[in-house]
Amino acid sequence: MPRKTKLICTLGPATESEEMIGTLIDAGTNVFRLNMSHAKHEWAAEMTRRVRRAAEQRKAQIPVLFDLTGPSIRTGDLEKPFELKLGDVVEFRNSGTAPAIPLSTTVNYDGLMADVKQGNTLVVDNGALLMRIDSVMEDRILCYVKTPGTMGSRRHINLPGVRLNLPALTEKDHKDLALAVECKADYIAGSFVRDAAHVRELREAMEAIDGEAQIVAKVEDQEAMKNIDAIIQEADVIMVARGDLGVEIDFEDLPIVQRRIVKRCHELGTRVIVATQMLESMISNPTPTRAEVTDVSNAAYEEADCLMLSGETSVGRYPERCVEAIVRIATRIERSGGLGYGHNVLLRDERQKVARAAVTLADSLPEGRLVVLTRRGVLANHVAMLRPKTAGFYAFTPNERVCRQLALTRGITPFRMAFATNIEETIKRVGEHLVAEGLARPGTPIVIVSDILSDHFAANSILLHHA
Numbered sequence: 001m002p003r004k005t006k007l008i009c010t011l012g013p014a015t016e017s018e019e020m021i022g023t024l025i026d027a028g029t030n031v032f033r034l035n036m037s038h039a040k041h042e043w044a045a046e047m048t049r050r051v052r053r054a055a056e057q058r059k060a061q062i063p064v065l066f067d068l069t070g071p072s073i074r075t076g077d078l079e080k081p082f083e084l085k086l087g088d089v090v091e092f093r094n095s096g097t098a099p100a101i102p103l104s105t106t107v108n109y110d111g112l113m114a115d116v117k118q119g120n121t122l123v124v125d126n127g128a129l130l131m132r133i134d135s136v137m138e139d140r141i142l143c144y145v146k147t148p149g150t151m152g153s154r155r156h157i158n159l160p161g162v163r164l165n166l167p168a169l170t171e172k173d174h175k176d177l178a179l180a181v182e183c184k185a186d187y188i189a190g191s192f193v194r195d196a197a198h199v200r201e202l203r204e205a206m207e208a209i210d211g212e213a214q215i216v217a218k219v220e221d222q223e224a225m226k227n228i229d230a231i232i233q234e235a236d237v238i239m240v241a242r243g244d245l246g247v248e249i250d251f252e253d254l255p256i257v258q259r260r261i262v263k264r265c266h267e268l269g270t271r272v273i274v275a276t277q278m279l280e281s282m283i284s285n286p287t288p289t290r291a292e293v294t295d296v297s298n299a300a301y302e303e304a305d306c307l308m309l310s311g312e313t314s315v316g317r318y319p320e321r322c323v324e325a326i327v328r329i330a331t332r333i334e335r336s337g338g339l340g341y342g343h344n345v346l347l348r349d350e351r352q353k354v355a356r357a358a359v360t361l362a363d364s365l366p367e368g369r370l371v372v373l374t375r376r377g378v379l380a381n382h383v384a385m386l387r388p389k390t391a392g393f394y395a396f397t398p399n400e401r402v403c404r405q406l407a408l409t410r411g412i413t414p415f416r417m418a419f420a421t422n423i424e425e426t427i428k429r430v431g432e433h434l435v436a437e438g439l440a441r442p443g444t445p446i447v448i449v450s451d452i453l454s455d456h457f458a459a460n461s462i463l464l465h466h467a
């Protein structure tokens with residue numbers, strides 16, 4: 001049975017060659033992510049070209065996800081990292097301000113000083129360093145180092161519980177968005193999404209410049225959790241961005257919050273990615289820790305659509321081994337079954353009810369295959385959310401971008417195919433294609449679900465055909 005849980009790999013200096021991108025695709029990567037907090041424009045454009053070429057050579061459907069920085073703050077560019085000791089004082093200053101002490105860095109948000117108060121906790125690098133804000137001035141703050149450690153360039157800064165008055169989309173985000181659209185990004189992720197309006201703003205800004213990407217909303221703080229239902233309903237995909245989320249909420253709440261989000265995504269029919277620190281130790285080690293194996297296995301057991309690697313593949317020593325590890329762990333847990341939230345999907349319209357009936361039929365047929373004919377991918381995603389158990393689940397679409405986008409969805413193997421003007425011909429092509437690909441034998445039962453069978457015939461339908 002092919003692996004159902006999909007995998008996103010972040011590209012970075014360790015994986016930028018076209019050869020390495022090809023290697024990661026061969027190992028099982030389904031989606032590549034470019035983190036615009038680090039990526040320069042020319043580099044991101046070049047990476048997109050490399051991914052497209054490597055995918056084309058392999059006839060693989062590989063979407064590219066541009067991840068925008070959003071209203072998040074980071075340390076500036078340091079000449080070399082600071083080695084901080086307990087009790088050191090670090091200065092965070094505005095971009096135009098000169099350093100007053102040696103341990104000083106800029107932050108990418110000049111409004112920070114107005115948003116924080118003395119006594120607030122400041123967390124750097126996803127929890128690697130804890131500081132207390134001791135003094136707040138107009139153009140700088142001074143922080144007392146509570147835990148020793150190294151502080152590098154462009155590290156995350158979190159202020160748990162503090163609302164930053166940054167706009168949903170910063171000037172930088174607008175520039176990065178324009179690049180993403182120019183590169184025909186398949187997915188665009190908004191960081192620190194706080195409410196549904198934020199998702200809408202991103203989508204509208206993208207559509208205003210003719211972008212056709214789908215929108216990923218990264219849930220990373222308490223405010224997003226308050227508005228979680230509305231965000232899930234507005235976004236195409238949710239990302240449980242555990243790096244920031246694990247700092248912004250109490251860490252013991254993280255597994256509960258992750259499961260709540262995954263469950264709610266199922267109920268409301270939105271795809272979900274579980275991200276960050278899945279195999280963190282493999283940045284420098286060739287094998288995962290037991291805790292990491294268990295964590296990856298848990299996310300696959302929860303039947304998330306996609307897992308995501310960040311530093312593991314962008315800067316790590318063992319990117320290929322990381323992909324292999326995810327593939328092994330996910331495939332293994334899938335053999336023993338999943339959490340079954342597919343049963344919780346709320347069937348809100350007739351189309352979704354037809355999808356349920358098709359999944360029930362396909363699951364009941366030994367050796368049955370499930371096929372969705374889809375133009376925009378909407379029906380395919382509905383069907384996938386019901387978590388079919390068939391040995392094969394395929395989406396056929398005439399649309400190139402939709403075909404790539406569907407590669408992120410759990411369980412789906414997408415194929416690009418023109419629909420014929422008559423239904424019999426389309427069905428025949430589907431059967432022949434699956435047989436030619438070795439995915440079905442002559443006679444294999446194929447359940448085909450569609451809301452459009454040809455250019456001239458729209459109807460919700462379930463067909464049982466034999467290859």
Ligand SMILES: Nc1ncnc2c1ncn2[C@@H]1O[C@H](COP(=O)(O)OP(=O)(O)O)[C@@H](O)[C@H]1O
Binds near residue numbers: 039154155310
């Ligand atoms: N395009 C890039 N260029 C340089 N370094 C990168 C790039 N992408 C990612 N990295 C590095 O990989 C680390 C982990 O990746 P990621 O989780 O995407 O970043 P972050 O945690 O900083 O948001 C980053 O902190 C950064 O050091």
Ligand SMILES: C=C(OP(=O)(O)O)C(=O)O
Binds near residue numbers: 067218240242244
């Ligand atoms: C994916 C995340 O966001 P970022 O890229 O900002 O690390 C995260 O916080 O888990």
